[in-house]
Amino acid sequence: MENEAGALSRVAGLFSARGYNIESLTVAPTEDPSLSRMTLVTRGTDEVIEQITKQLNKLIDVVKLMDMTEGPHIEREMMLVKVQALGERRNELKRISDIFRGRIIDVTDETYTIELTGAGDKLDAFLHALDKGIIVEVVRSGVSGIARGDRSLVL
Amino acid sequence: MELTGADIFVRSLKEEGVEYIFGYPGGAVLHIYDALYRQEDVQHILVRHEQAATHAADGYARSTGKPGVVIVTSGPGATNAVTGIATAFMDSIPMVVFTGQVPTHLIGNDAFQEADNIGITRPCVKHNFLVKDVSRIAETIKKAFYVATTGRPGPVVVDIPKDITAEKAEFSYPDKVSMRSYNPVHVGHAGQIKRAVKLMRGARRPILYTGGGVILGEASDTLTELARVMNFPVTNTLMGLGAYPATDPLFVGMLGMHGTYEANMAMHHCDVLIAVGARFDDRVTGHIEKFCPNAKIIHIDIDPASISKNVKVDVPIVGCVGNVLKVMLDEIKSHDVQADAAALRDWWQQIDEWRSKDCLKFDRDSEVIKPQFVLETLYRLTEGDAFVTSDVGQHQMWAAQFYKFDLPRRWINSGGLGTMGFGLPAAMGVQLAHPGATVACVTGEGSIQMCIQELSTCKQYSLPIKIINLNNGYLGMVRQWQEFFYQKRYAMSYMESLPDFVKLAESYGHVGMQITRPGDVEGALIEMLKLKDRLVFMDFLTDKEENVYPMIPAGGGQNEMILV
Numbered sequence: 001m002e003n004e005a006g007a008l009s010r011v012a013g014l015f016s017a018r019g020y021n022i023e024s025l026t027v028a029p030t031e032d033p034s035l036s037r038m039t040l041v042t043r044g045t046d047e048v049i050e051q052i053t054k055q056l057n058k059l060i061d062v063v064k065l066m067d068m069t070e071g072p073h074i075e076r077e078m079m080l081v082k083v084q085a086l087g088e089r090r091n092e093l094k095r096i097s098d099i100f101r102g103r104i105i106d107v108t109d110e111t112y113t114i115e116l117t118g119a120g121d122k123l124d125a126f127l128h129a130l131d132k133g134i135i136v137e138v139v140r141s142g143v144s145g146i147a148r149g150d151r152s153l154v155l
Numbered sequence: 156m157e158l159t160g161a162d163i164f165v166r167s168l169k170e171e172g173v174e175y176i177f178g179y180p181g182g183a184v185l186h187i188y189d190a191l192y193r194q195e196d197v198q199h200i201l202v203r204h205e206q207a208a209t210h211a212a213d214g215y216a217r218s219t220g221k222p223g224v225v226i227v228t229s230g231p232g233a234t235n236a237v238t239g240i241a242t243a244f245m246d247s248i249p250m251v252v253f254t255g256q257v258p259t260h261l262i263g264n265d266a267f268q269e270a271d272n273i274g275i276t277r278p279c280v281k282h283n284f285l286v287k288d289v290s291r292i293a294e295t296i297k298k299a300f301y302v303a304t305t306g307r308p309g310p311v312v313v314d315i316p317k318d319i320t321a322e323k324a325e326f327s328y329p330d331k332v333s334m335r336s337y338n339p340v341h342v343g344h345a346g347q348i349k350r351a352v353k354l355m356r357g358a359r360r361p362i363l364y365t366g367g368g369v370i371l372g373e374a375s376d377t378l379t380e381l382a383r384v385m386n387f388p389v390t391n392t393l394m395g396l397g398a399y400p401a402t403d404p405l406f407v408g409m410l411g412m413h414g415t416y417e418a419n420m421a422m423h424h425c426d427v428l429i430a431v432g433a434r435f436d437d438r439v440t441g442h443i444e445k446f447c448p449n450a451k452i453i454h455i456d457i458d459p460a461s462i463s464k465n466v467k468v469d470v471p472i473v474g475c476v477g478n479v480l481k482v483m484l485d486e487i488k489s490h491d492v493q494a495d496a497a498a499l500r501d502w503w504q505q506i507d508e509w510r511s512k513d514c515l516k517f518d519r520d521s522e523v524i525k526p527q528f529v530l531e532t533l534y535r536l537t538e539g540d541a542f543v544t545s546d547v548g549q550h551q552m553w554a555a556q557f558y559k560f561d562l563p564r565r566w567i568n569s570g571g572l573g574t575m576g577f578g579l580p581a582a583m584g585v586q587l588a589h590p591g592a593t594v595a596c597v598t599g600e601g602s603i604q605m606c607i608q609e610l611s612t613c614k615q616y617s618l619p620i621k622i623i624n625l626n627n628g629y630l631g632m633v634r635q636w637q638e639f640f641y642q643k644r645y646a647m648s649y650m651e652s653l654p655d656f657v658k659l660a661e662s663y664g665h666v667g668m669q670i671t672r673p674g675d676v677e678g679a680l681i682e683m684l685k686l687k688d689r690l691v692f693m694d695f696l697t698d699k700e701e702n703v704y705p706m707i708p709a710g711g712g713q714n715e716m717i718l719v
Contacts, residue, residue: 054460
């Protein structure tokens with residue numbers, strides 16, 4: 001979409017005005033500074049998705065749109081988790097983090113901050129594996145998506 | 156040469172061929188008003204409320220096909236304009252609305268008369284722009300007109316901070332603009348058109364259901380020819396009236412909630428439905444599950460998002476209605492396509508049987524004035540040649556039913572948003588665009604009071620509008636629903652303390668007449684039409700509890716009409 005003030009609010013406004021749900025949304029400028037790329041995750045019947053697609057295409061700030069789920073694609077989400085890390089638990093947390101290919105990126109006497117990237121369900125599984133009581137803070141980026149193979153979303 | 160932003164603004168309007176700009180001045184647009192003062196190419200029409208500016212521009216646009224243009228100041232000027240912008244948006248009317256904005260450095264500061272115009276109008280415009288640099292004014296105006304008038308038309312808002320209009324820049328107006336993310340489709344898919352024609356050839360009970368898109372797409376002649384070549388019945392939506400000549404034998408009347416019995420029955424029983432520039436609005440379909448149960452549906456529309464939005468269609472054709480119909484007609488003619496003549500004969504016989512119900516009948520011996528009679532007489536006396544604007548409610552439906560429009564752009568009403576207060580200001584725009592024409596504003600005592608202040612504007616610009624006020628003392632459509640569905644509990648639908656409309660009209664410098672007896676209706680209308688250069692306010696005291704029939708109650712199917 002056009003990298004312009006207000007473009008994001010047009011998309012968000014469309015979803016709220018027409019009663020569609022946004023599960024997650026990520027947006028950032030691309031290598032072409034006049035363009036932003038947005039990945040939006042939503043849910044609906046085929047008819048609803050078709051209507052969402054058409055309505056988004058009508059927005060003048062939307063330059064090109066692709067339904068990732070129409071073909072093989074990669075979804076990635078980044079998560080930062082701050083956990084209580086005391087005594088025995090420090091080793092345990094390091095092991096779990098390694099199993100999920102997470103990285104401990106900040107350490108204090110009492111906490112670890114773990115960075116984890118993957119599909120949403122992997123991040124969910126990681127959180128599930130942690131003892132609920134020790135989670136201090138969770139930040140998730142929302143999903144970024146890209147098509148596999150030759151298929152690409154470019155102008 | 157370097158010009159100020161305000162002068163660039165005015166020069167750009169001139170380049171766009173703007174005749175009239177409807178507006179109301181205020182602090183944020185003073186530079187622009189000064190620039191308007193110093194030229195004569197663009198005439199400014201001063202309304203009495205910003206809502207009326209947008210409706211007047213809208214009426215101008217609907218009656219000419221050219222974009223309506225509005226200027227209002229920041230804050231309340233812009234918020235007052237929103238109703239008119241939303242009205243135009245719902246009916247896809249091309250309009251460019253300029254809103255003043257506080258100076259750039261004060262934006263977001265809760266400055267005096269500041270409102271987030273871009274944010275407020277975003278859901279009811281085709282697009283909007285905030286101009287942040289004087290050198291972008293001309294290009295932005297070009298884009299605004301381009302977006303408003305192409306594809307599915309609609310209102311575009313351009314928000315201009317005050318400081319930008321004082322700064323200077325080199326003026327050159329672009330010949331054309333292109334926007335990489337905006338490329339409206341013109342031509343329909345050839346294969347789809349062939350599929351549609353094949354369906355039409357096999358049709359036994361076809362009907363053309365045509366809407367405002369035919370008028371917006373200037374496709375009335377092509378539609379008329381197509382219908383006649385195929386001998387198919389045609390029904391128009393409220394927005395489509397005039398798209399097909401109402402006096403033509405193939406025309407079965409308006410469809411929908413207050414459509415004719417024959418139109419709705421034909422829709423319900425059709426086997427091939429050809430929807431042209433119409434959007435399957437809930438007032439048309441009735442209960443969506445019961446809509447056209449046996450029909451294969453062809454849908455021609457310029458907006459892909461309108462297709463299969465409410466009703467799943469079999470043959471979608473995205474494209475400009477005019478182009479698509481032309482290609483379709485060529486295909487039909489070159490292959491001498493004809494539908495089954497015997498089947499059509501049976502179909503027409505059935506339709507004539509439905510017609511014989513005479514669903515629009517009303518009591519002609521009534522002691523009190525029947526609103527239908529007023530409109531029927533107006534139609535007869537103006538020989539169907541007036542521009543008719545309306546407000547919203549019972550009078551709107553009666554006008555749609557009883558004034559037979561043979562030409563497009565003659566019937567001007569707020570169909571989608573249903574905006575009371577639309578009729579009088581819209582008539583001002585129509586009258587300015589067509590100075591010699593008879594422009595009648597059909598209204599009621601409820602609606603007219605929502606923009607009554609415009610009687611003053613009409614005086615200032617000598618607009619000889621004929622106001623047909625069907626005064627039953629009730630918010631008639633509300634009352635009708637309360638009678639049908641709320642056991643006659645008439646909550647707030649009766650208006651006490653109505654003004655004396657005759658004196659009111661006179662105090663604004665116009666002519667007023669009150670008509671109370673059926674026998675006086677015709678004579679009064681004749682007298683009204685003789686007053687060619689005066690605004691005449693005709694206050695008809697009509698039957699208080701007349702209802703609009705037929706009616707498909709909410710949740711009903713098209714074949715489940717309440718008849719008189």
